[in-house]
Amino acid sequence: MPVSARGDSKVLVGVDYYPEQWPRARWPIDAKLMADAGVRVVRVGEFAWSEFEPAPGRYAFAWLDDALQLLRQHDISVVLGTPTATPPAWLIQRHPEILPVDPDGVRVGFGGRRHYCPTRAVYRRYAGEIVTSLADHYREHGAVIGWQIDNEFACHRGGCFCEECRTTFQRWLQRRYGSLEHLNETWGTAFWSQTYTAWEQIPLPARTVAVHNPALRLDFQRFVSDAYTEFQDLQIEILRTRCPRHFITTNLMGLFDELDYFKLSRPLDFVAWDNYPGYHGPADPVRTAMAHDLTRSLKHRKFWVMEQQAGPTAWEGGVDRSPPPGLLRLWTWQAVAHGAEAVIYFRWRTATQGAEQFWHGILDHDGRPRRRYEEVARTAAELAGLELPPDAVPETPVAIVLSYDDRWAWKIQPQHAAATFDRRVGDWYRMFRDYGIGVEFVAPGEPLRGYRVAILPSLFMLNDATAHQAEEFTRTGGLLIVGPRTGVKDETSRVRDVPPPGPLSELLGVEVDEYDAIGTDDAATVDLTLPGLPSLTGRSTIWSDVLGPRSADVVAVYRDQYYAGRPAATLQMAGRGAALYVGGFWESGLLDGVVRWALRQQDLDAAVVRRSNAHDVEAVVWRSAAARYLFLLNHGDRSASLGLAGQWAELATQQPQSETVSLQPFAVKLFVAR
Ligand SMILES: [Zn+2]
Structure with missing residues (x-):
């Protein structure tokens, strides 16, 4: 598989452009300014349904033809967005049932964006028609190189709780389980008298007294993710048939967890994401790096940034800090360093009307080029001069297994409020990145071959296939690191009837004898002694696994709490590799010790x-x-x-x-x- 989606190692610089929001007289000025700044690609159209189809079946593409003609004159390529994130008012008037329903049973109104139910058959039909018309019109257009499907799937809201979603969910369950007996058994519906005797009885996890069955909630999350994937796939099918020369992508949202991004990405040529490091507070460059790396990992190939922050952002909570001189350039280079082969700035010019009036673009409201324009132009010129071999890619000897099932299971039953994704996964990521060691995220079931270190960071929901892969990885020379709460549940949401780490207990040579959700107001003190490394003492918060080693060596011991003297981490050699179990959320000093030891153990050179x-x-x-x-x-x-x-x-x-x-x-x- 080529590492570049375009067979070209040059980084593309582009902008998100909305000609429909500006007077025609301005378009030639925009195109010229873009070209002067080194812009080579423009994304258009992703919210323009009411302009494309002002009335049912009456299409109007001439305005975009004219805009694209101007761009083409300046040698600027075009990515067309399908406008399905914004069904127009006439369509909602005709079919108000397209509007999604919230968990309280209230149907939301028209007026924002993303106001559609992803399962509605009638909406899928209209969406298919507008995409077909666009595809037929632009299939041979000289400027168009590819498509972005929809925009930020599931942003603002995940599932819809309408009647059609309920019946579709019931059919989805029927396909998954075959029989009600199987479903009842898998979900454990004997608990709280929930045994179903007809598929029609099964609810959506809408508002109820007390809490829903976690197995039902997990399956609903899977269903929602599948619904969006299906909605995307129907558009992909249309575009593949009609525009075989164009690439197809969509713009994801980095660390967003409502949808299974691995599954959603599968049929795309490459993935893209929208990167706003300075939105809502100061940028966290490691978090941004992690989002870039996760995006690249979805298909293990280079990606695009379809929207890159280009000025101060603002939604409803006030205007965020303005990126000081040099920061737009740095964010762009950071994207490139993590494998972006195109960086498209959002947006070209700040809107003077509409909901995002203060979400700033490269140009301010007045359309005059100022320092942000100059900085983008300088950055584009730098990138035009960047010469790296086409086969050059980020070096990633460390794999972190990331599962959306697990993220959902954890969200449904967070084992502790402080054990956020950033603590469960981000802490490990940060520690390796600190040494310049690259990390790739790997889906459950994907091969771990080729990595030197694999981390199962609190993989609460662990299926047997992943456990087998971890075992093979370790026995063939890998270093496996397993965090607390790994292997608690199987993929049906059932808590395993063996102690954690469940299917990994034998490989790790340890079982969790008991645990203490110690939280963040208290901490356990841990003494860590890894082979060949000076001893370290540090704090462990949130969670303490009290370990019962079966065959593993104890490498860390609690110094206090009622489990003073009991094991906090163990190490077992297995085949040609080693497996380390870490039974808590450790502070950075201790994690740093683990990482330094891991690098030495696996002959990895820190940069x-x-x-x-x-x-x-x-x-x-x-x-x-x-x-x-x-x-x-x-x-x-x-x-x-x-x-x-x-x-x-x-x-x-x-x-x-x-x-x-x-x-x-x-x-x-x-x-x-x-
Ligand atoms: Zn619905």
Whole structure:
């Protein structure tokens, strides 16, 4: 499979453009300004249904033809959005049942966006018709290169609770379980007298007294995810048939967890996502990095940023901080460093009307180019000069197994409020990234072969297939690290009738004897002694697994709490590899010890050896058949210096780099191994 969706290693710079929101007289000025800034691709049309089809069956594409003609004159390519996130007023008037219903049974009104039920057959028919008309009209257009389907599936709301969703859910369950006996048994409906004797009795997890059966809630989440995937697939089918030369993608939302992004991504040529690091508070560059890496991991290939923050954002909670000079450039380079092959800024010009009037684009309301325009133009010029071999990709020796089933199961029954995704998964990600060690996310069932370290970070819901893969990975030389609450449930939502880590107990040589949800007001003290590493003492919060080693060695012990002296982590050699169980949410000092030990154990070379004041500097290593590359990105607004491991030269100048490298605020440097 080619690493680039376009067979080209040049990074594309683009903008999201809404010609329908501006006077025609402005369009030529926009196209010229875009071209002058180095814009090579534009996304259009993703909310323009009422302009494309002003009345049922009456299509109006001439306005977009004219706009695309201008773009084409400037050699700018076009990604067309299908407008199905915004069914027009005439359609809702005709079929108000398209509007989704919330968990309280209230049908929401027209007036925002994403106001549709994903399962409604009548909506699917209308959506199919507008997509077909667009596809037929633009299949041979010289500027159009591909399609974005819909926009941010399930944003604002996940499931719909309408009557059609209920019957569709019941049919979905019938297909899944075959018989009511099987469903009753799998869900455990004997609990609270919930045994179903007809499919029609099964509710949606709408508002009820007390709480719903977690198995029903999990299946509903799967059903919702499947409904959006189906809705996408019907559009893909139309576009594949009619526009075989065009690529097809959709714009996802990074760490968003309502939909199974692995499944949703499967039929796409590549995935894209919308990146707003400064929305609602200061940017967290590691979180953004994690979102980039997860997006790349969905298809294990390069991706696009379909919307990249281009100015201060604002939804309803006031205007966010303005990105200072240099930050748009840094965010762009960060995307590229994680594998983005196109960065499209949202949006070209700030809207003067509509709900996003203060969600700023490259140009302000007045349309005059200012510093953000200049910065985008400079960045585009830099990227045009970036020469990396087409086979160069981020080097990712560490795999984190990520499962949407598990994320949903955890959301339904969070084992502790403080055990957020960022604590369960993000902490491990951060610790490896701190050394410039790349991470790839892997879906359950995907091969772990080729990775050196695999992490099952609190994989609450663990299926047997993933457990088998983890075992094979370990026995063939991998280092497996397993976090607390892994293997508690099977994929039906049943708590296993063996102690955690369930199917991994034998491989890890340990069982959890008991546990204490210690929380964050208290902490357990842990002494960690890994082979060949000086002992460390640190705090463990949120959760304490009290371990009963069966055949594993104890490598960490609680020093206090009622389980003082009992094991907190164990290590077992297995085949040619090793399996480490970590029984709590450890503070960074202890996790750092684990990571340093893991790197040594698996012969992994950290790119960054010494940080001191450089915690805001991100290091990303790439590898091609012929060379290794190192991106350094200073996310801090102060200068920083750090120590590098190995011999590097600056790529642009080929000047050898000394062991210590200094970076100005928001600086980006790119090195090649010597
Ligand atoms: Zn519905």
